[in-house]
Amino acid sequence: DAGVIQSPRHEVTEMGQEVTLRCKPISGHDYLFWYRQTMMRGLELLIYFNNNVPIDDSGMPEDRFSAKMPNASFSTLKIQPSEPRDSAVYFCASRLTGAETQYFGPGTRLLVL
Amino acid sequence: AQSVTQLDSQVPVFEEAPVELRCNYSSSVSVYLFWYVQYPNQGLQLLLKYLSGSTLVESINGFEAEFNKSQTSFHLRKPSVHISDTAEYFCAVSRTSYDKVIFGPGTSLSVIP
Numbered sequence: 001d002a003g004v005i006q007s008p009r010h011e012v013t014e015m016g017q018e019v020t021l022r023c024k025p026i027s028g029h030d031y032l033f034w035y036r037q038t039m040m041r042g043l044e045l046l047i048y049f050n051n052n053v054p055i056d057d058s059g060m061p062e063d064r065f066s067a068k069m070p071n072a073s074f075s076t077l078k079i080q081p082s083e084p085r086d087s088a089v090y091f092c093a094s095r096l097t098g099a100e101t102q103y104f105g106p107g108t109r110l111l112v113l
Numbered sequence: 114a115q116s117v118t119q120l121d122s123q124v125p126v127f128e129e130a131p132v133e134l135r136c137n138y139s140s141s142v143s144v145y146l147f148w149y150v151q152y153p154n155q156g157l158q159l160l161l162k163y164l165s166g167s168t169l170v171e172s173i174n175g176f177e178a179e180f181n182k183s184q185t186s187f188h189l190r191k192p193s194v195h196i197s198d199t200a201e202y203f204c205a206v207s208r209t210s211y212d213k214v215i216f217g218p219g220t221s222l223s224v225i226p
Contacts, residue, residue, distance in 0.1 A: 101159045
């Protein structure tokens with residue numbers, strides 16, 4: 001298996017622009033998680049899905065952030081408009097029901113200028 | 114609510130010396146406990162986990178952790194570290210395999226030649 005795939009790996013954009021991060025979970029996994037990692041705040045859970053349905057989005061910072069999972073093999077995290085404080089590494093992870101281990105993607109390093 | 118504390122944000126240690134990374138958790142119910150490792154510029158990966166049974170769990174690369182219910186701790190140890198162990202280590206907790214995982218702030222282990 002290719003593991004969790006994230007794209008792009010790096011993104012540099014200007015403040016006010018829309019940013020879309022993409023994630024392909026491991027085939028067969030029915031849980032998908034989006035995390036944000038910064039030096040100041042560490043690793044934060046933003047939102048997670050089960051069977052494509054959002055279960056807990058209490059970690060989403062504000063309305064500028066939105067996440068979708070249109071099917072079992074694809075999810076997006078969108079920031080519109082982006083701000084410099086959104087600069088971080090964003091990780092996607094997936095897991096299988098009944099299994100405890102989460103598998104993380106390599107992350108997307110976002111820099112908002 | 115659950116929480117995880119990692120008292121040491123940075124731990125420098127000389128190569129071949131022993132190391133202990135501390136983790137304490139708070140929870141009113143039984144929990145699953147994890148240690149994840151993040152190598153530079155990579156996503157997190159599971160190092161070891163405690164679900165039930167023996168309180169001492171081991172990883173394939175020489176790390177071990179012991180679940181101590183009375184002290185609500187899950188400290189990670191290795192008797193002799195290698196340069197390749199330089200990484201960020203995250204302690205994590207969840208209530209069940211269906212629940213979200215709460216990550217600690219991480220401990221940066223630096224192995225000095």
